[in-house]
Structures are given as structure tokens and as C-alpha cells.
Amino acid sequence: MTIRAVVKGVGHYLPERVVPNSELESQVETSDEWIRTRSGIERRHFAADGQTTSDLAIRAAQAALADAGMSADDVDAIVLATSTADLTFPSAATMVQAGLGMTRGFAFDVQAVCAGFVYALSTANALILSGQARRVLVIGAETFSKLMDWSDRTTCVLFGDGAGAVLLEGAEGTGGTQDRGILSTDLNSDGRHKDILYVDGGVSTGSTGHLRMQGKEVFRHAVEKLAETAHTALEKIGLNGGDVDWIVPHQANIRIIEATAKRMQVPMDRVVVTVQDHGNTSAASIPLALSVGKARGQIKPGDLIVTEAIGGGLAWGAVVLRW
Template identity: 80%
Template sequence: MTIRAVVTGVGHYLPDRVVENAEFEKTLETTDDWIRSRSGIERRHFAAEGQTTSDLATRAARAALADAGISADSIDALIVATSTADLTFPSAATMVQAELGMTSGFAFDVQAVCAGFIYALANANALIVSGQAKRILVIGAETFSRIMDWTDRGTCVLFGDGAGALILEASAGEGTKADRGILATDLNSDGRFRDILYVDGGVSKQNTGFLRMQGKEVFRHAVEKLASTAITAMEKAGISSDEVDWVVPHQANIRIINGTAKKLGLPMERVVVTVQDHGNTSAASIPLALSVGKARGQIKSGDVVVTEAIGGGLAWGSVVLRW
């Protein structure tokens, strides 16, 4: 018998404010066509004044709990992947824990920028497989609108706010690729490339800072590294591209998504795409896309799903699971 971390619930939350591309035309030298042609993004959501990352995370968590039909007090651990936590400390995860009424278990944040949810899933999987927890709530949540330089058209038009959540539960498997649950993970980072995507502020610098990005360099690394990590995870799982039902990539840029699918030899018809409606929501993008994909009727029980993401660090990775 092999212990697997099986998905039992999923949910998401998007702030009420929808920002269409045309809104940026009022303040920037840009157009809807320019943004769409370079990113595939048509609109994104921005958090309201006073609305925090933990607020978004809590709403997504409640949606996932409802989808699974369970209460928060049955959760052993709670992990929030975010780069935009409410405070320096305590963690956003402990804030969500309190809001949900969880008085037991443990909660912590994971920070790997856009790859954060992949890192959080890998950590949750390890906790379940090792017997440290039986049921874990994994959340990706961001308010990237708080760290935008609104004069930089190369970055501020790309990002949005949102949250997605997924519940993993320990389940007995046979140890084969036919098992439901997480089949393989692959994590990577290389700090030599930190200067191509970063925020130029932080606690020890005593300023919040803004997101800075060398778009061409990020694109160059993204397609190669995303395809490579996905292939590695698929090999670990013993899964071929023909067996993949859905790729659920980090939703950063439609050209990156297209390029990665091509390298994997998979048609876009088997890729869940939400970037047009959400923009880049960093660590929230994959759980958002998983939740939307299920709601659309795309992702069904038994489907093989490959997820992959890359973010500042650089940090990148992938997870292969059977839904």
C-alpha cells in the first residue's frame, strides 16, 4: 500500500473589481490590442481598498471546504503560497486559520513567487506521505496590485489579484500511476537569475518596493524551464504525454503557455487557459485555473493533470496528479 495525497475539494475567489485593458489607456501609452497581442490578457481583478491577501485566501478556502463537504476543524494543516502577505509576520496562513475557526493543527506560508503553489503542493504532499498530516488545505493567494509601478506599462498591465484553494487528503493507493492523487513533483531554483524578476524593496531595505521584470529574459527562461520540469515530473510518474488529459500551467502569458504546450507535444485543446480573464495572479494562478477548469467541466475525476510554474528567484517546478 502507498499513501497518496488526493484532491478532495477545490475553490477560488476573485475580487469584485474587474479592470479591462481599456482602463490602462487613460494613464499609459498602451492599448487593449497591445496588451492582448503580447500577453493574451483582456481583464484582471483588483482587490478593494482594505481587502487583504488573507481575506481573499479565506474566501477561496471556504469555497474549497464547501466543495469537499467538510468543516475547517477537520483540517490538520493549512499552507498559503503568497508573496504579498498582509504583514511581515505573522503568516497569512495563521490569519486564515483564525478566520476559518481552526483551533488545532498548524499553518504556515510558502514564498516562491509564481511557483509558490507548486512548492506548497510539494510540501503538502510530503507531509501527507510522511504521515505528519492527513488532510491539508493548500491556498495560493495574491494582491499583486499592491506592488505595481503604475507608470511601467511592461509590468502593471500583466498582474491581477485573486485566490485559489485545494484540499489534499491521505488515501491508500497501489503505488502505480493508476492511483488517484499526486504522482510526482519536481522543484528547482537558480538564484543567479534573481535580477530578471524581483521587487526592489523589502523589510531590511525599509521600503515596500515595486515589481521589476526583464520581460524578454523571463520569457526566454520560462518556456525552456517549464517544459523541462514538466517532462521530469512526468518521467518520475511514469506518464507519457499521450496520457495527459490536462495541462494547467501558471497563467502568466499566453505566448509562454503556447510555447510550453508545443514543447510538450500537447495541443492547446488540452490546456486550461484563464489568463485572459485573470491576468497573472502569481501563486494564485494555478489553483484558480484548477477550480475554474473543474467548474467548466474540463477536469474530471480520474484525469491526469500536469501543473507547472516559474517565478522570481528564479524558482520553478511541476506536479503531476490524477484528479
């Protein structure tokens, strides 16, 4: 008997405040054209004052549970991917657990920056396959607006806030690639590249710090590593880019998305793109895109999906799943 971690529900939440590129023109030396040309971003959402990452995550989790027709009482575990937890500790996941009224099971955070949701999906899959949990809420949630240096036009225009969630449930499969659920995963990291994408704050500095990025270097690594990890994940189950119905990539930059799809030989009309509306929401971007893709009618039951992401660390990976 083969057990698969099957997606039973998906949902997302975006803060009410929408920030178009034109608003940033008055804050930093930039323009709508400059931002669109280099990133594809047209607008993003920012959390309100006092609105935390766990607040966003709770709303996304509630939407995923509603989509699945389940309640918090049905959930065994929460895995929350974030780099912007409310506090140093406890985990934001335990705050979500309390916010959902979930008094059983367990909850913890995963930190792999923009690759966090891929890592969280892989972790949740392992929990289900090992029998430690039957149903797992996997959430990506971020408030990156709180990490921005508003004098750095190369970074502050790129990021936004939001949250997305999927509910996974263990179910019997045949062991073949036609099974619904997660079919393969591929995770990687290389700490030698820490300095090209990081936050210059933390416990050792006594401050939250700001995001710092060497954009050209990140772009170069992203295109190469995202296509490679997606191919590896597909090869593990004997598939290739031609078998893919949808790529649901990390929504960092439209040029990275297009270059990765080209390397995978997948046309852009089979790529779910939301970066224009959300900006880079780090660990939240893939579940946001999954939820929006389903709502648009793009993602349908039985579709083969590849998700891939890269973030600070560097950390990167891919998951292949059948919806």
C-alpha cells in the same frame, strides 16, 4: 501500502472589481490591442481598498471546504503560497486559520513567487506522506496590484489579484499511475537569475517596493524550464505528454503557455487557459485555473493533470496528479 495526497475539494475567489484593458489605457501609455497581443490578457481583478491577501485566501479556502463537504475542524494544516502576505509577520496562513475558525493543527506560508503553489503542493504532499497531517488546505493567494509601478507599462498591465485553494487528503493507493492524487513532483531554483524578476523593496530597504522584470529574459527561461520540469515530473513515473489529459499551467502569458504546450507535444485544447480573465495572479493562478477548469466541466475525476510554474528566484517546478 502506498499513501497518496488526493484532491477532495477545490475553490477560488476573485475580488469584485474587474479591470478591463480599456481602463488601463487612461492610466498608462498602452492599448487593449498591445496588451492582448503580447500577453493574451483582456481583464483582471483588483482587491478593494483594505482587502488583504488573507481575506481572499479565506474565501477561496471556504469554497474548497464546501466543495469537499468538510469544515475547518476537519483540517490538520494550511500551507499558503503568497508573495504578498498582509504583514512581514505573522504568516498570512495563521490569519486564514483564525478566519476559518480553525483552532487546531498548524499553518505557514511558502514563498516562491509564481511557483509558490507548486512548491506548496509539494510541501503538503510531503506532510501527508510523512504522516504529519491527513488533510491539508493548500492555498495560493495574491494582491499583486499593491506591488505595481503604475508608470511601467511593461509590468503593470500583466498582473491581477485572486486566490484559489485545494483540500488534500491522504488515501490508500496501489502505487501505480492510475491512483488518484499526487503522483510526482519536481522542484528547482537558481538564484543566479534573481535580477530578472524581483521586487525592489523589503525589510532591508524599509519600503514595500515595486515589481521589476526583464520580460524577454523571463520569457526565454520560462519556455525552456517549464517544459523541462514537466517532462521530468512525468518521467519519474514513466509517463509522457501523450498520457496527459490536461496541462494546468501558471497563467502568466498566453505565448509562454502555447510555447510550453508545443514543447510538451500537447495540443492547446488540452490546456486550461484563464489568463485572459485573470491576468497573472502569481501563486494564485494554478489553483484558480484548477477551480475554473472543474467548474467549466473540463477537469473530471480520473484525469491526469500536469501543473507547472516559474517565478522569481528563479524558482520553478511541476506536479503530476490524477484528479
